[in-house]
Every structure is written in C-alpha cells, then in structure tokens.
Amino acid sequence: MIEIILGKYNYWIYIALMMIGFYAMIAKENLVKKILGMNIFQTGVILLYVSISKVSGGTVPIIWDKGGPYDNPLPHVLMLTAIVVSVSTTAVALALIVRIYKSYGTIEDDQIVVINSHDGDKEIPSEKASTII
C-alpha cells in the first residue's frame, strides 16, 4: 500500500492537480479563477506525459559514446505542443474576459447570469468592442 502511494507519487500528484483544476473550472464563479483552474488541469496532464517518458536508469536522449538506456523523448515533444495549446487557450480566454468585463462590468459568472436574465439582447457598444481585436 505504502509502495503504491510513495513509489508512484508523481501519478498521485497528477491526479490531485487534475481534480483541483477540474473543481475550479466547474465550481468557481470568477471567470479568471476558472482559467487558473484550467491551467492547473492541463498541467496535470503534462505531468502525466512527462512521468511516463522516464526510463529507469535512463539518461538524456542524446546519442554519444557511452550509450545506455535513454529516456523517451517523444512525450516531451508532445507536451511542447500541448503547452503551446494551453498558452493560446489561456490567451484567448483572457482576451474574452477583458471584453466580457468591458461589456458587463463584472467577471463574476453568477452576476452575469442575473444581468443576462434581466435584460434582453443587448449589443456590444461598438467603440468599446473596437479596442480589442
């Protein structure tokens, strides 16, 4: 039992991170906090991929005289892509939040729901919308 917990601690951390992030994405009302949760959620997956690339006794995957078992470099490369995806998703989300703040005056999800239920369809004020592409 101890072996499962301590020997595979990186996987436990990954599960914990994912759950923390997932909880924040669903339960938080503040839009920025949701995005923070999203980042933690995605980082959890990155940790999983990096963990599985480790070969016991493996070294840096550069071919040189000594040779020997190498760590698997592929998951690292995959995660570079995933990090790029995560960064761009965050950028899009933050840009959206700025526009939401400009047109609603709040970034609390529950307040926005109330505002939406009170007024009908309202257009984004054009001079405000034009400041951000």
Added chain:
Amino acid sequence: MSFGPTTFISAAGSTPVLVIVIPLLAAMLAPIVSRIHRSVGWYLATTATFIAFLLSLSLLYTVIDGGTVSYRMGSWAPPMGIEYVVSYFNGFVLAVIAFISFIITLYGKKSVEQEIPEQKIPFFYSAYLLFIAGIMGIVITGDIFNLYVFVEITALSGYALIAMGKDRKALMASYNYLILGTIGATFLVLGIGYLYIATGTLNMNDLMQRLPEIYDSTTVITAFAFIMVGLCLKLALFPLHIWLPNVYTYSPSIVSALMAATSTKVMAFVLLRIMFTVFTPEFVLEVVPVTKILIVMSCVAIIMGSLIALGQTNIKRMLAYSSIGQIGYITLGAAIATETAMTGSLIHILNHALMKGMLFMVVGAVVYKTGIVNIKDMEGLGKRMPWTMAAFTIGAMSMIGFPFTVGFISKWYLATGAIGAGMWYLVPVLLVSSIMTAFYFWRVVESVYFKGRSARIDTLKSPHHSDEAPFGMVVTTLFLAGLCIYFGLWASGPVEVAKNAAAFLLGS
C-alpha cells in the same frame, strides 16, 4: 527516410497535405492582403475553400479508383512520422466538409460585411480559414496526437469566431464553450496518453494492430473511457450539450451555419473513427459494451433535443436544439453497428450538413434583411422573401424526413438498420422524434405563410413588397435546397460511397 522526389515535388502526390496547407496559408495571408481592399479577404477565402474542395474531390476519386492514399509528412515513414490517410470513409467526409465550407463562404460575403465591424473583417476571415483548415485536418490525419492538435486549432479559432457575434451574450457563449471544450480536449489528450502508455505508438493504423492483444488491460479501457467522454462533450451528445445552444444562437449567422454544418459532424466522424478503426468492432460491442450505453444516450438525445426545440421562440435556438437531436441519429447508427445502420449514420453526416447548413443560411438571410430571429415576428415573411422561405420549407421537410428529400434516406437506412439488428423498439423513437420535428417546423412554416404580417415586419420599409435577400445568398441557399431534393431522389451515389465506408469501418 529518403527524400524521394516523387513524394515531395509532384503535386499529385502532395494532394492530401495541400488540402490543409492551402486554407492554412490563406488564413495567414488574409489579414495582410485585406490591407489592399476590405473585400479581398472574401475572395481569398472563396478561392482557398474552392481549391480545397477540388483537391478533396480529386482525392475521393483517387480513393474510389485505387484504394487508400497515404501521405508521409516530411517523408518520415509511419508509425514514426505523421501520416495523412485518405480512405473511403474519410475521403467522403472530407469532400462533404470542403463542399459545405465552400458554399457557405460563397454565401457569406454580404452577411459578414453587415454583421462584423469593418476593421475586424480581415481577422474574421483569418480565423474562419483556420477553422476550416482545422476541421479538414481532423478528418484527414492518421496520427492520433495530430488529431488532438487539429481539434484544438478548430476550437480556438471557433472561440474567436463566436465572440464576434453582435450580442454581448456571444462573449459568454464563447467563454462557456471554451471551458467545456477545453475539458473535452484535455480528456481526449489524456486518453491518447493512456493509449501511448499501453502501446508506445500514436499512429492510428499501428494502434489498431497493437491494441487487440491488450484489450482486457485497464489502461486501454481507461483510455477509451476518457476519449469517449471527451468526444461526446465536443460533439454535444445530449447531457453534455449545454454549450451548444448559446453558441449557435449568438454567433454571427455565417459562423452558425458553418459550425452547425461541420464542427459537430466532424466530431461525430472522429467518434466513429476511434470506435471502429482505432479500436475494433469487437471491442466496442463485446469487451466494453459502449454501444449499449450509446444507444440509450442517442435515444435520449433524439427525444430531448426535439422536445426542447418545441418550446423555443428564437429560431436559431430552435435549430440548435434540433441539431442536438440530429446528432443523436448519427451516434445511434454508429451504436447499432450493422452495415445498414452505419450507412444511415454516415449518410446522415452528409445530409444533416446539407440541411442544417442550409437552414442556418436561411436564418442568416432573414437576419440580414430584417434582423428578425423570433418565430413570432416571422409572420408574413413568405410573401416578402419567397425564395428564401421556399428553401426553408424544403429544409424543414427534409428534417422531418419527408419522402423524396435527403432526410428520408438517412431515416430509412437507420430504421431498416435498427429492424435488421432486431432492435425494432428504436423505430418508435425515430417516429416520435419525426413527429415532434414536424411540429416545431410547422410552427415556423405556419407563421411564415399562413398568418398576417407581424408588427415587426410592418415597421420595416416597404412592408408590402417582395424584398428578397441579395442574389449571392439566395442562389447558394437554393442550390443547397436543390441538393436536398436531388440526393433524395437520386441517392445511389452517396449511398454507394457510404455503404463502402460502412463496410470499411466494420471491417468486412
């Protein structure tokens, strides 16, 4: 790893990659060339989607004549390198997607000019072309991690497109889609990670060969569960659909049409592809009885989608809920997993892309001309926009499944497939949903043709005269309406392709 001149230089050999590269390059060029004149963006988008359509058509013919086409990215041989594969199955979907995107681009010029602020139009076309490149990439790629990357490209450009809607609720719709879409995509990449742990490969063909030995491993089952949930979230299967209605309702008309016609269809295609070509029919039918779950979920989606659509007053929202029901048809055919039902499911990908794309185009034309989105305000529109409303009526009949329209063909194959598989109890589900579809479309048709003029129309300029949408919009809409009837009368062509694709999927 030889850089053979045949793969690199000859244009014919590079067709699979050009299908992606051309919209992608055009997306990069759009903001630059739009400095010349604001309408250049539209010409660029039309040209790019047209070339992509021609290329995908030529690919489809190559596949029909000579079997599966494979392209090695950078000449790296699979399973190490990324491979683009065009088979019967995805060649068909690719051609459908490329065709619909071309028609919608052709349609959209005026609508975009009206709904998108002028200084944003170049960036709009950039995101639009990126979206198209993304969905084509999802269809064509043979590498499962590459698939995830394309899913995210599509999603990210999609968020930007949705947020360009006029109403400020579009921003929240986009944000909520972003959160849920990211959860879906992250589940997908997690599942892919588990598959990689179990097999050490990311190539779909290679996965299919290596997986059967380890089907009882919990890693593989976990991977499958994560991928399924992620994809169901992305394709808006009923309980996971909450992001969809607001997205379709508040995004600009052309984006609603494009997304309704392509994005969820493509995700349904990915679901089929993962279920039957990465995993095998034995796995989804016997090892993990996911098809049984999927049948129940699809039926719930079909009934609930139609039921909620009945209560809507906004026509875009009504069509969105109707889409949720229609997604159920596609997954239902896949879950029955006989050749006939699968044919119905695949043909419904084409048919629903045609019908729903066209219906959203009609709504776009109405919004362009009058700004009306409420069904009640549409009273008297039949006289005002006769051609557009004729197209709507054809689309509505097709959605109901009226004979001689495409909707009938797919429902026929689904129903006979269900009976053939001994699941006769699914037929009432199809019937009940068709009746409900008839009800909610009849409400619209009734208010358009058989009521007086609404107050809203009376306030418009020249309320008595015919005031049709611009030529470009009407012609493209009517063209799709014509295809709805054409493929309903002479369905043998697409049905033949879909049958072959279904046989390919079921491995017989």
